Amino acid sequence: MTLPEIDFTRIQNIILSAVTDIGLKIIAALLIWFIGRALIQFTIKLVRAWMEKRVLDPTLENYVVAAIAVTLNILLIIGILGNFGLQTTSFAALFATLGITIGAAWAGLLANLAAGIFLIVLRPFKVGDFVIAGGINGNITQIGLFSTTITTSDNVATLVGNNKIFGDTIQNFSSNSYRRLNLRVQLTSGVDYQAAIALLREKVAAIPGVLSNPAVVIDIGDLNLVGPVLVVRPCCSAFDYTPVHFATNKVILETLETAGFAPKMTGQNLLINQ
Numbered sequence: 421m422t423l424p425e426i427d428f429t430r431i432q433n434i435i436l437s438a439v440t441d442i443g444l445k446i447i448a449a450l451l452i453w454f455i456g457r458a459l460i461q462f463t464i465k466l467v468r469a470w471m472e473k474r475v476l477d478p479t480l481e482n483y484v485v486a487a488i489a490v491t492l493n494i495l496l497i498i499g500i501l502g503n504f505g506l507q508t509t510s511f512a513a514l515f516a517t518l519g520i521t522i523g524a525a526w527a528g529l530l531a532n533l534a535a536g537i538f539l540i541v542l543r544p545f546k547v548g549d550f551v552i553a554g555g556i557n558g559n560i561t562q563i564g565l566f567s568t569t570i571t572t573s574d575n576v577a578t579l580v581g582n583n584k585i586f587g588d589t590i591q592n593f594s595s596n597s598y599r600r601l602n603l604r605v606q607l608t609s610g611v612d613y614q615a616a617i618a619l620l621r622e623k624v625a626a627i628p629g630v631l632s633n634p635a636v637v638i639d640i641g642d643l644n645l646v647g648p649v650l651v652v653r654p655c656c657s658a659f660d661y662t663p664v665h666f667a668t669n670k671v672i673l674e675t676l677e678t679a680g681f682a683p684k685m686t687g688q689n690l691l692i693n694q
Contacts, residue, residue, distance in 0.1 A: 449500045456496040464489055482547075483540050486565055532566040535586035539563060549594040550658060554580035594658045598631055601654050601665055605672055607681055609647035613640065616681040617650065623675045624652060627667045629660035 464485055471481045540563065545551050549560050551570070558572035567579045593599060605620075607613055617638050625636045634655045641651035652672060656664040 452500050460492045531583040532581045535582035536565050538586055544590045545592045549592055552591040554585040554588055556580055598655045599658050599661050603652040605650040607647045611681045613648050623671050624654050629656045629664040630654045
């Protein structure tokens with residue numbers, strides 16, 4: 421029995437044709453990837469420039485740019501896979517199915533995404549606001565798709581899941597036009613409290629950053645065995661709160677000690693329950 425002759429030339433041509441076809445597809449995929457990425461970056465720059473020109477909120481700007489970038493990158497990947505002969509419609513269906521499966525497994529991640537959308541729509545805060553959210557207090561530096569970055573007063577960037585923020589109490593100290601300090605000051609029994617109130621009102625009102633409207637409120641808030649306890653309530657802008665708070669404590673201490681209205685043990689119990 422005679423074995424058929426093997427046509428090595430034909431096999432070589434088939435292999436060469438297949439390798440050439442695959443090589444061309446890989447080269448085309450790389451070209452599509454680099455050109456597509458360049459176009460995506462160009463598009464994002466155009467969108468960001470357009471929003472900056474319209475002076476839109478930075479929170480909304482970052483959110484829109486992130487959504488566009490994710491969508492365009494997904495389309496780019498689908499296009500590259502289509503270049504290799506995969507049916508994009510089938511891939512889209514597969515991607516949707518995988519999305520549902522992953523969504524069921526990562527319910528928390530999707531919850532953070534949904535909460536992020538609500539945070540953008542309802543806008544309880546914006547970038548730059550000082551808040552207490554998700555148990556963290558600090559300035560909002562970024563609102564992302566899944567988490568929000570809060571920079572605390574000791575300059576620590578803290579990422580909090582959007583779902584935790586949206587499901588918890590949010591205090592925004594920057595939303596109103598001013599904030600009010602609420603300090604309590606101990607006086608010595610038998611002092612002229614009316615003179616102390618008048619003197620403090622004058623000195624506190626002169627502190628840089630303290631607003632004249634609403635006016636400074638100083639009155640007797642409580643009585644104890646040492647003497648009357650004054651409440652000192654100046655108002656200032658949200659951005660001036662910390663320096664005004666420190667300056668008010670200093671002015672109260674210096675003013676009462678100089679006038680002789682403070683108790684003898686002044687370093688410990690002059691300013692109480694702040």
